[in-house]
Amino acid sequence: MKKILIINLRRLGDVFSTAHLINSLTANGENQVSLLTYKESSKASNILKNVSNVYEIDRKELITLKTNKLFSDGFAFEQLFNQISAVKTQEWDQIINYSNDVVGAYLSSYLKESCKQVIGVHYNAQRNVIMQNEWELLFNDVLPVVKYAPIHFVDCYHKMAGATLVKDGEKLNTNAKYNEMAFNNINAVRKQHSTNECKAIGIQLKTADASKDIPEETLHELIDLIRSHEELIPFLLIAPNEDERRLAESFNNAHENELVVVEADLQAMASVLMNMDMLITPCTAIKHIADLTETPVLEVSLGHAPFLKQGTYSKDSLILTDVISNREFTKENATSGTAITALDIMSCMLYALTRSKSIKPRLSTNVTLYQSSFDQMGIRYTPVAGTVNTKIEIHRLMSRQLISTWFEQNPDMHIYQDVCNLDLNAATEWTNSEKTVVTSVMKDILGTLRSLLQSAENKKSSKDFVMNLGKLISHIDSESLVQIPVSMFKSKIEAINVKSFEENSKEVEMLLYELKSDMQKILQCLQELEVQINSSKMDDMITRNLESTKL
Template sequence: MKNILIVNLKRFGDILTTANLVNSYICENPKNKVSLLIFKEFERAAKNIANVDQIFTIDREKFLTLHKNKIFSDAFSLNTLINNLSDIKSTDWDVVFNYSNDRVSTHLCSFFKNNAASTVGISFNNTCSIEYSSEWDIIFNDVITSYKYSPINFIDTYHKMANLTKAKRSAVLRTNEVHNKSAVTNFGQIRKSADGESRKIIGVQLTASTSRKELEREKLITLIDTIASDDRFVPVLLLAPTDTERSILKEVNGEFNNSLISIEADFLALNSVLMNIDLLVTPDTACKHAADLLGTPTIEISLGESPLFKQGVTNEDSLIYTNDVSTRSFSIKECSKQEQNNMITAEDIFAGIEYLLEGKNIERLSDGVTIYHPVSDKLGSRYSWFAGELNEKIEINRHIGRQFINNFFGLGEDLSIYADVGRYSKDGIASWLNTEKSVLTEFTKDLLGALRSLTGNGSSRKNEFIHNLGTLLSYCEYDGINAIPAIIFRARVEALNTSNIDHSTKEIEGLLYELKGDLQKLHKTFKSFEEFIFNKGKEDRITARKESTSMP
């Protein structure tokens, strides 16, 4: 049995995703006890997660008030916080997990280290240098945050960090029996059309945390009208019990003479709703995460700064819509400055509804729109291009970056990744390989130059080494897969705990040889990929030739 504390200082949706990890810990051993530390304002989401032993909260507003009040010193505010955490500090933990990975959570996890047999995720040492519990922490803290089109999502990375097998979904969210019975009865009535035919229910989430993530109001109304006008479907509008969302509902439903069905639900009641609809259409919201946890098929509309490749839905019966990812920024700061140009139309989304619920092929999409489909592989959930705009360079970088991670951790080849990329043009793949292999060659030369500069003495040699080290670190900014081993190397260098330049040089020499090994793994990845694609291409041509000669 393990006593586990997960520190998650994020918002509602991120709190809900913790349910994946809680579920896996409980499936590993039903006697495990998992507790959460969260901000108090998001406690409603935490109470929605099944199998949580204790929920500890930090009243952020209270401490900020004390901090800003000139009557009290900062020491008083800090002392109040420490007293607030006394129950956690006095408990012996087998695992303290830094889930949110921000500066505050890292300080807190470091504060709890003396009471923990182990920590998962980054923490600080006594000199406030970062300490990694494993190299999966580097993937989470450095690679995913630096690499624009992430090759792996957060949920799968958390499980790798904890050395946990991701458990199949079970009772991951709490439900209320009264709500469940009511939902079954009410939705049974909603399904029946006037002529007695059974219709499929489509939940439509109206809002997101920011307007940048939302479908434009005109398109939303057009989509709802298209669903409502089809005898096969019935739309149900979903909203949280807030004045803001009620106001939006009033405006939207007013377009339909207030004839639409709407459901206002808190988190606990929402679970019963999501379990009884056939499909959810939503932007990036807490509702999306709840539906994904409950296995409800979802069409996610990924707009604004929504972290598509880090936190997209993972249910394989779902689809993710996005504008051409080459035009997107996933930064809140950048998105807040840019004018949003959403190409996704109501017709595009309705085509996805018909595909998921009726099996009808998606024949066309608007220009500049891409659909992704979650699929399973060795690392977890992979976002596979499904339809629409295709940027081969970005997709190959994502997928082969994923395969490099497999090789980096000694997990072996995953041929399903190569097969996925094998759908793209051979010319595009060959061009990508030539470019990346050329960059890898230069990267290797620069690495060997850095190693040679370590062999001499004197200030000129030292300056040459510093210059060569800077050259190696510049690959972190490269827009391609070679950036991944460079980012890992940078994280290792930054984690060095020494102020002595000579001692640092010796440690960096060891890290340079580790980098050399990583570049060899990248070379192996390229070689395996190339052999799979072009040997497969030859086999395809032979098969096609045989079929053509056997035709009457």
């Protein structure tokens, strides 16, 4: 049995999302998984199923010791070592740095002596960053650069750990008493309505970040729309704290105190969600609980919520967002305001509740609805209604295709068809543009190689090599497929340990030839897409001819 430690020093939602990897790692019964989290996040980790042990770091205590001028910084370090001593004294087969931040990297580095393998960012004795595989490079150096992420964090962690995604299985420890209470109470509310077939709609009012909140006026309008349908019952879901109680009271007052308010802690919330027909929520930890209980989710993605990387992770769930060309996914650049209306949310909710899905919802201008599904790499978000930026969607799909072809040697033919279904002319134009960029990068690779070889013969030529290398790396700013391999090339260049000039030159030369090979993989994807485009155009032409002969 392998002993695995997962370090996750992030917020509650991130800790809950770890459950997908834990479920996959423990599905065969051969692995024992433990968690290292901050004390304030342990209330999430303690209800995750299949976790053998939870180890805590009391961050508040450490900060108090570090910032108090009466104490030496050594007291904080001593207390940290005491808190993780139970982890340090054990032997681990694998440590996974799920945080992938600086603190997680240092802890992974400190613990690696008692571990056979560390997955995720950590350091060697010279404080150089160590990464084990291409997936780690992708996660750490590509996904932060690429504006529209082609792969979800959960799937990337599975690939980094070499784990096969297992969707089935219980992922939360629920309380039998809470389950019974939630079932009885929600059914009692249903019986008060005209039909027992009423759908229970949970509405999460608040997030930890005001920029991600659904506007209050929009929520009031949405509640009125839901209440106008006899077969729908809105439930306000709140956490057991005074701020949310006051907010729920204010909402209830505006609706004649007729709303059902459900106050629950994290474990009780899991029981509540199991009895809901749908959850409507902005980006909160509650959406992750809903995913784990397999409750359908309509996520309203606002502010800097990175739904392409960390959106709701369950089949057929929906994400409503402003068209992504208008979105900024970093807190510093995120804009306030949204085009999403209460009617948009209501239309998407009704669409989600219908079985046929034949009639798409009509949405406001510059609003898009995405539906989630699973393919061979994991979760994939597909626009199903509203305003669609075709160029961005083609690029996002083909980035995913490149990764699948490059890392997995397994192209997904459905992606080519989805691109063709978006717009054949736009796909042709995008393909031609990409080929032009690839040609430019190939020229810069050859120029860099030439100047590198010349500098080996004459060190005065090193200036030309540096200029050519800089020009090549500048393609990292290109919003095209080349951004992915060039970003990884840059990271590998930066990770080269300082050796002799000849040794470094040889290593750079190998990386340049590797990058050239990666460009060939891009061309391979583009050529296959062209084949599919031409085939689709031919099919369209035959269909039109047949229809004209019938007339």
